Amino acid sequence: xxxxxxxxxxxxxxxxxxxxxxxxxxxxxxxxxxxxxxxxxxxxxxxxxxxxxxxxxxxxxxxxxxxxxxxxxxxxxxxxxxxxxxxxxxxxxxxxxxxxxxxxxxxxxxxxxxxxxxxxxxxxxxxxxxxxxxxxxxxxxxxxxxxxxxxxxxxxxxxxxxxxxxxxxxxxxxxxxxxxxxxx
Numbered sequence: 001x002x003x004x005x006x007x008x009x010x011x012x013x014x015x016x017x018x019x020x021x022x023x024x025x026x027x028x029x030x031x032x033x034x035x036x037x038x039x040x041x042x043x044x045x046x047x048x049x050x051x052x053x054x055x056x057x058x059x060x061x062x063x064x065x066x067x068x069x070x071x072x073x074x075x076x077x078x079x080x081x082x083x084x085x086x087x088x089x090x091x092x093x094x095x096x097x098x099x100x101x102x103x104x105x106x107x108x109x110x111x112x113x114x115x116x117x118x119x120x121x122x123x124x125x126x127x128x129x130x131x132x133x134x135x136x137x138x139x140x141x142x143x144x145x146x147x148x149x150x151x152x153x154x155x156x157x158x159x160x161x162x163x164x165x166x167x168x169x170x171x172x173x174x175x176x177x178x179x180x181x182x183x184x
Contacts, residue, residue: 045143063167067089069169071166072084088106095133124147
């Protein structure tokens with residue numbers, strides 16, 4: 001057999017293996033650099049929108065928080081973990097939690113939350129003195145499962161600094177029966 005032919009065939013086999021691996025490595029590097037992350041949901045504070053164990057895609061490239069966004073927040077300093085919550089109000093917005101009537105008002109208008117499967121507060125008030133206007137560079141967040149959510153109503157979370165937001169949850173990727181985007 002011709003040695004040039006053997007070398008050519010070996011090179012083709014190696015290239016066929018290395019090329020997809022190299023492409024995958026480049027794709028992973030590009031996704032990481034552009035702020036693309038896969039995050040696992042832990043806990044039930046976002047039930048039923050997100051369930052514990054679910055894998056979600058989070059991005060932060062040129063991201064500015066908006067009301068209704070689901071975000072991943074770095075709270076390792078106070079809670080030793082990242083948390084996932086929904087943005088209720090952003091800097092400069094007025095916020096009023098009406099516990100007596102089970103309503104939230106943003107800029108004087110009642111917040112409509114069709115994603116909730118429980119009452120607005122689920123009997124939980126929290127221990128944080130919430131300012132009437134969200135301070136500059138901060139957001140007010142809450143979990144969708146309000147009865148157990150540790151969120152901006154708690155002094156452990158409080159108003160979240162925008163720089164602590166890792167990114168916005170874009171869609172669920174696992175389990176496959178939960179694949180898809182999120183409603184705001």
